Every structure is written in structure tokens, then in C-alpha cells.
Amino acid sequence: MIFLFAVITFAAAAPQQPDKVIAILKQDFDQQPDGSYVYSYETENGIKAEETGTLKKATGPDTSDVIIAQGGFSYTAPDGTVINLNYIADDENGFKPQGDHLPTPPPIPPAIQKALDYLATLPPPPPGRA
Template sequence: MRVIILLAVVAIAASAPQKPADQVIAILKQEFDQQADGSYVYSYETENGIKADETGTLKKGSGPDSNDVIVAQGAFSYTAPDGTVISLNYVADDENGFKPEGAHLPTPPPIPPAIQKALDYLATLPPPPPSRN
């Protein structure tokens, strides 16, 4: 899972605006520290403003026969072609999957008041009796 997340971050960073192919983008800062217990911390920053960091820790999987899993949390940012800085924070684990947060991500429209009223009413009803199938 750690490799997938790392590849996702690299793919997103690679999709950021690039200088012409004849120019090399320098890496200004790069750190990686992996511990014997499987936890890690990495970060990097490039000359063209791409920044990323991530922390991963090992934990027992949530399934009954799951192995240990990596819980990752991190962030990255880059500048879009229109000059807007795109920033994304995320958490990834085996229970909730990949959960990104960023101002540029779309959000669902609000629930219409009549639908919300019906949902609130349904939430107050007692549970149905068990079926006899």
C-alpha cells in the first residue's frame, strides 16, 4: 500500500506544470527515514514549487485475518498552470481507504430541505421487526 500511495503522489507531482524538456528541475530538499518497525517519514521539495511529505506507521489490520498495514498521512502541493497553488492533505488506511482533503476538490451539493426533513423523520422511527424468511 505504501508503494501505491508513493506512486500516486509522484504521479500527481509529475502532472504539475513542467518547464521545457531541456531544463532540469532541481530537487532542493529530499529526506527519507525508515525505521525497523516499518514506520517511515519522507519529504521533498523541488525548484518549481512541488512539495510533498508523508508519515507512515504500522498497525494491526482491521480484518480478522489481516496482516499489519501501513497507515499513511501526508500532504503535497504544486502550482497549477493558472498560478493557483493546489494543496492536498490525505490519510490512507485499511478501514477508510484514501481520504483526500483540498479546497480544489469538488463537494456534493447540499441536501434539499424537503429530503432532509424526510431523512430526519425516518431516523426517528423504530427499527422494523425481524422478518420470518
């Protein structure tokens, strides 16, 4: 009985399909001496990606030069939905993705918005108060 259970367990754990190699249809990469770059690729299963990076002086005194990256990618989800994501990433705002598939926050309830609007009209607190 234990042997039969072990055989069933190993059979269930085995990969159901061998890994399929996906061909790269197009690939470009251009690196410049100043650190900027551009890359893109496309695969036979419909994945596409591109990114541009540029070097800039960091805004903080404790950091060196930084790369500002901007790009996007697309692919087809298992349910058939085409996913498109665009992004920008820098040292000031971090990674900022945009895509229709990303969740969005619910609207602010009217009572909360009214309180926020009121608070925005108040003068700032005097210095030295925390």
C-alpha cells in the first residue's frame, strides 16, 4: 500500500508538460557610453517589452547618479486577456506602473472628502508644534 501511494505521489508531482522553448523573434539593445540605453524584444508567444534608460544626477546628496527608466510590456494572460503595462521609474517617485488591469482604489466617501477639503483650508500649525 505504501509503495502504491509513493508511486501515485511521484506521478502527480511530475511535470505534466515538458518545458517548451519560446523563440525570440526580435531583440535590440543599444548601450551608450554615458550609461543610457534602449532595449526591446518580442517572442513568438506574443510577449513584447521595451525600455529606455537615461542617466541623471540624483536628487539626494547621499546618492550618486541614477538611471531614469521608462518602458512597457505586454503579454496574453491565461484567460486570453491582453495585459499592457507602461511604467516610469526614478529616484524621486519610485516605480509608477500604469495599466488597465491594475487595481484602483475605491472612491473616497463624500463625508471623508468633505473633511479633507475642510482640513486643506486651515492654516498650517505654528512652528515647533508636532
